[in-house]
Amino acid sequence: MKRPNIKGSIRQRLVAMLLLSAGAIGVLLYLVVQSVASQIAQESQDNILAASAISILDSARVQQGEISIDLPYSALSMLDSVTDERAFYAIRLNDDFLSGYEKLPRSKDFAGGDTTFQSASYLGQDIRIASTRRSYSIEGEQAFLEVSVAQTLTGLNQTLARVSQIALAVGVGFFLFSAVVALLIALSTIRPLHRLTESVSRRGPADLRPVAAPVPTEMAPLVLSLNSLMGRLQKSLSQSEHFIAEAAHRVRTPLAIVRTQAEITLRRVEKEENRKSVREMIRAIDESSRTAGQLLDHAMVTFRTDNLADETVDLSELVTDVVERLSPLSDLKDIEIAILKLEPVAIKGDAILLQSALHNILDNAIKYSSGQTQVALSLTKKDGFADIVISDSGPGFQDGDTEALLKRYARGQNAEGVVGSGLGLTIVDEVMRAHGGSITLSNNAGGGACVTLSFPLG
Amino acid sequence: MRFLLIEDNEALAKAVLDRLGMDGHVVDHAGDLETAMEFTATTDYDLILLDIMLPDGDGRSFLTHHRAGKSLTPVIVLTARSEVSDRVGMLDLGADDYMVKPIDFSELEARVRAVLRRRGGEARNVIAMGNLEFDSLAGTLKIAGKETQLRTRELRLFEIFINAPNQIFSKSKLVDRLFSYDEEASENAIEVYVGRLRRHLTGSQVMITTVRGLGYKLETE
Numbered sequence: 001m002k003r004p005n006i007k008g009s010i011r012q013r014l015v016a017m018l019l020l021s022a023g024a025i026g027v028l029l030y031l032v033v034q035s036v037a038s039q040i041a042q043e044s045q046d047n048i049l050a051a052s053a054i055s056i057l058d059s060a061r062v063q064q065g066e067i068s069i070d071l072p073y074s075a076l077s078m079l080d081s082v083t084d085e086r087a088f089y090a091i092r093l094n095d096d097f098l099s100g101y102e103k104l105p106r107s108k109d110f111a112g113g114d115t116t117f118q119s120a121s122y123l124g125q126d127i128r129i130a131s132t133r134r135s136y137s138i139e140g141e142q143a144f145l146e147v148s149v150a151q152t153l154t155g156l157n158q159t160l161a162r163v164s165q166i167a168l169a170v171g172v173g174f175f176l177f178s179a180v181v182a183l184l185i186a187l188s189t190i191r192p193l194h195r196l197t198e199s200v201s202r203r204g205p206a207d208l209r210p211v212a213a214p215v216p217t218e219m220a221p222l223v224l225s226l227n228s229l230m231g232r233l234q235k236s237l238s239q240s241e242h243f244i245a246e247a248a249h250r251v252r253t254p255l256a257i258v259r260t261q262a263e264i265t266l267r268r269v270e271k272e273e274n275r276k277s278v279r280e281m282i283r284a285i286d287e288s289s290r291t292a293g294q295l296l297d298h299a300m301v302t303f304r305t306d307n308l309a310d311e312t313v314d315l316s317e318l319v320t321d322v323v324e325r326l327s328p329l330s331d332l333k334d335i336e337i338a339i340l341k342l343e344p345v346a347i348k349g350d351a352i353l354l355q356s357a358l359h360n361i362l363d364n365a366i367k368y369s370s371g372q373t374q375v376a377l378s379l380t381k382k383d384g385f386a387d388i389v390i391s392d393s394g395p396g397f398q399d400g401d402t403e404a405l406l407k408r409y410a411r412g413q414n415a416e417g418v419v420g421s422g423l424g425l426t427i428v429d430e431v432m433r434a435h436g437g438s439i440t441l442s443n444n445a446g447g448g449a450c451v452t453l454s455f456p457l458g
Numbered sequence: 459m460r461f462l463l464i465e466d467n468e469a470l471a472k473a474v475l476d477r478l479g480m481d482g483h484v485v486d487h488a489g490d491l492e493t494a495m496e497f498t499a500t501t502d503y504d505l506i507l508l509d510i511m512l513p514d515g516d517g518r519s520f521l522t523h524h525r526a527g528k529s530l531t532p533v534i535v536l537t538a539r540s541e542v543s544d545r546v547g548m549l550d551l552g553a554d555d556y557m558v559k560p561i562d563f564s565e566l567e568a569r570v571r572a573v574l575r576r577r578g579g580e581a582r583n584v585i586a587m588g589n590l591e592f593d594s595l596a597g598t599l600k601i602a603g604k605e606t607q608l609r610t611r612e613l614r615l616f617e618i619f620i621n622a623p624n625q626i627f628s629k630s631k632l633v634d635r636l637f638s639y640d641e642e643a644s645e646n647a648i649e650v651y652v653g654r655l656r657r658h659l660t661g662s663q664v665m666i667t668t669v670r671g672l673g674y675k676l677e678t679e
Contacts (some may be wrong), residue, residue, distance in 0.1 A: 248538050249511055249538035251538075252538040252558070252559040252560060253467050253470055253538055253559060255559065255560045256470050256473075256538075256559035256560035256561060257467070257469050257470045257473050258560070259560035259561070259562075260470065260473035260474055260476075260477050260560070260561065260563070261473050263477055263563055264473065264476055264477050264480065266634055267480055267631075267634075272630060275630065275631075275634065279634065279639055282639045283639045283640060285560060286560075286562070286639060286640065289558075289559075289560055293558060325555075327572065328555075328565065328568035328569045328571070328572045329565060329568065331568055331572070331610040332564055332565065332568050332610060332611075332638065333610075333611075333638070333641070334609050334610050334611050367640070371611065371637075371641075371647075372609075
């Protein structure tokens with residue numbers, strides 16, 4: 001059977017697409033969690049810094065044109081006591097430095113309001129600075145009191161690293177979970193297809209009924225066209241069967257008339273040369289009808305081996321039937337078909353094909369044997385095989401013929417004078433292969449052909 | 459023997475009638491199922507030859523009808539189809555045998571004999587001549603009460619002679635009647651068979667004599 005032209009796999013494509021989107025969502029999740037978390041951390045630090053700066057500013061008093069600041073202890077201690085962070089501050093009045101760390105970077109401008117934040121580097125460490133200012137009127141002049149509070153970022157960075165790890169874990173976890181779900185989805189999506197495949201492939205050779213297995217909506221058009229295809233196949237099969245029958249009838253009926261008339265003529269004609277040509281005529285008719293028959297048989301065999309029936313066949317009964325059917329023919333030549341041994345054997349297979357195969361072999365044996373001889377047949381079981389051995393005392397096979405004879409239209413080198421199409425052994429070979437068996441052609445020690453049909457048992 | 463041929467093709471039917479008539483059989487011809495059933499209702503036949511494709515129905519329905527009526531007349535189906543499955547189906551429906559057209563009449567004769575033997579031989583076809591009795595169905599010669607079994611070819615050869623006593627048969631004509639068309643048979647083979655028949659006929663009042671240059675004929679004393 002021809003392998004289907006496979007391009008891609010729905011399951012793989014589905015899994016790949018689901019994994020891709022899961023991956024994208026995972027990465028996005030990681031980025032969002034990380035940025036939100038670091039933003040929240042930053043904001044809370046900023047709030048603390050701002051609160052600290054404002055509480056310092058709140059402690060400033062203007063008395064008689066002097067600003068006095070009573071630096072509250074808690075304002076700075078809450079920045080460095082709990083954690084190992086270092087805290088810095090600077091207090092400035094306008095551009096004059098009043099107290100704290102003089103080199104602490106100043107806020108560039110207060111355009112965004114009275115409190116601003118900035119990140120900077122101080123004493124070799126990353127810091128976050130909150131600056132806030134308030135205006136005072138000192139001796140009639142407006143002055144800005146500016147307080148900057150700063151904190152190192154060691155703790156924050158550690159927190160951020162942890163957050164980042166968690167975000168990564170969340171992203172990867174989501175991806176793995178999605179991957180499993182994707183596989184399950186792909187499997188369950190494919191399952192109806194599998195069910196359909198099974199319900200179609202389990203069928204027998206002649207079963208062309210519409211598919212009845214339940215399928216999802218999306219597969220309905222497929223099943224619909226499958227059913228319509230099978231309907232058409234059924235129709236065309238019965239048409240071609242009808243056609244073959246009709247063609248055989250049309251061809252064989254006139255052949256039958258000619259042959260019968262020829263036989264009548266042969267009885268009436270006296271002259272030897274006329275009788276010779278009539279004999280030739282009959283031979284030609286026999287040859288063409290035989291070839292037609294074997295061509296039809298071959299077509300039948302090809303069809304049936306493609307869709308092998310699986311019934312239990314009693315080989316010994318089959319052998320007896322075929323021998324009985326052929327004995328009138330062998331009687332005509334006084335040939336005796338002797339069944340030497342007949343062990344009870346049953347195999348799985350197609351009775352009609354097996355009958356056709358054995359019929360062909362025995363027919364050959366009768367055809368090629370001369371009169372008053374014996375064709376011997378035996379059916380035996382040995383070493384896990386059932387063997388049907390048919391041997392005759394005809395001319396046997398020529399050396400080198402045994403392989404070639406199984407080919408289509410091949411005839412033996414010593415087949416001259418015997419009507420045949422060369423399809424007989426091909427049919428047998430195909431039937432045997434379909435049953436997992438084999439045909440072996442050999443010659444008897446005392447002359448004559450020996451054909452062994454070997455079937456595996458069990 | 460009396461045959462009924464059910465065949466819709468007139469030309470073929472006529473040819474078969476002529477040919478079977480040559481062997482001394484009486485053959486009625488029915489061109490369709492209706493005529494066939496009328497014939498079988500009124501006449502006892504030794505054998506029915508049945509074509510499968512008929513104008514007013516399938517030969518299979520005749521088989522079914524025939525068997526349902528408990529008729530014992532054997533039926534040989536003449537089919538134009540050669541598929542094995544078809545043949546097996548025929549036998550299942552109660553046909554005794556089948557042949558694929560075109561018919562080889564020697565084969566038909568052999569099959570008729572086999573079918574009639576299987577049927578238990580109600581239709582005896584015994585010819586008596588002097589102290590000799592010949593049963594063509596069983597293939598036996600009885601001479602003064604002593605029975606001899608003939609082999610098929612001896613039987614067929616003897617049949618040819620006894621159905622036309624005193625007629626001269628040339629060796630080549632006998633070759634045609636006795637051997638199949640794809641067999642290489644010489645006229646010497648005929649001498650061998652005639653020799654055997656003569657041995658079997660020893661003690662009877664029937665003899666096969668040689669007509670020099672022409673052939674053989676059967677004579678009685």
